[in-house]
Amino acid sequence: MAETIYVRGEGGGIHPMDLPLPEPIEERLRKGMLQRVNEDGSLYVVPADEEPTNAGKAPAAGQQVPGLPLTQPGKNADKATWVGWAVVQGATAEEADGMTKADLIEKYGTPSTPATQSSGD
Known part of the structure; x- marks a missing residue:
């Protein structure tokens, strides 16, 4: 028997969804465009005995969110993961989804330290 979760759609309706x-x-859940909720529509809270997997709710900036990334993704991660990271950092899902992956990395990624260049003079 498949596990069922409840998801609030873009229009506000609550929809039962079987996993996987x-x-x-x-992808829309990872981006923060959908929210995982309880059957009654209240915000889903990850039980203490489960590892946080973040199931997409609109966060306050820097807040940990079920379904969204807990740490900055690598540069090779897909765009949806970067959109989710931008949402965790305070962007709206629509704003972040409208950006390119490169723009998301530039705006929400930690700048990498430039390699030290040695002079051959």
């Missing part, structure tokens, strides 16, 4: 989620739904 279809890829488009999972």
